[in-house]
């Protein structure tokens with residue numbers, strides 16, 4: 602049985618932790634949490650006196666070193682990552698090291714900040730006849746982005762777009778998107794600290810996005826969302842799923 606669990610700890614609100622994630626935290630002996638984004642309140646589900654490490658200041662080797670030592674002592678480790686670990690979670694390199702050490706682990710998914718941001722905006726990312734595609738991307742930072750995935754080239758699709766890790770570079774983001782093909786009036790939003798108590802939402806047009814974000818001083822813990830889905834309430838065609846005349850497996854008689 603795995604003793605190491607990578608857990609998607611959600612976007613911030615501790616109630617957005619999954620029941621499975623919470624149950625593992627409740628029986629963990631060692632907790633390592635990404636304190637840059639994970640709400641420390643999720644650690645309140647842990648037993649008294651458990652070993653808790655904050656990972657923001659640790660190196661990859663230090664993190665996996667803590668895990669390896671704990672496993673040798675027969676301990677259960679909960680590694681808490683923000684949102685869902687599969688999105689910019691830097692989980693791959695941790696798993697590789699554990700694979701090499703022959704340590705088994707399980708991954709428990711979580712609510713990505715993308716979905717908390719969509720909830721904050723009360724919007725659907727995939728609105729029929731507006732966009733059926735979501736592009737999850739980022740601007741190049743210390744981590745490079747392949748040239749074939751430049752924001753400018755992705756913009757040509759005019760799909761619903763979620764841009765992580767890039768709010769401090771919002772001017773470049775907006776410039777590339779405009780250059781790439783989104784019209785200046787395309788709706789654009791920034792959601793700061795989605796699902797936290799101090800969550801803030803800015804809804805504007807792409808041409809004004811950089812100025813609004815700069816004025817508010819939002820630099821991190823924020824997602825940029827761009828696309829017509831943001832202004833589609835009441836304008837879109839309803840999904841076929843609930844259409845009266847559309848019969849399917851779960852509603853054979855309409």
Ligand code: SAH
Nearest residue numbers: 684685689713714765766794795822823824
């Ligand atoms: N795995 C995480 C993303 C980690 S990368 C997830 O699924 O959400 C870190 C980036 O995620 C931040 O730079 C920011 O763009 C975004 N982010 C994380 N938490 C957020 C939140 N509560 N609100 C808005 N954006 C958030």
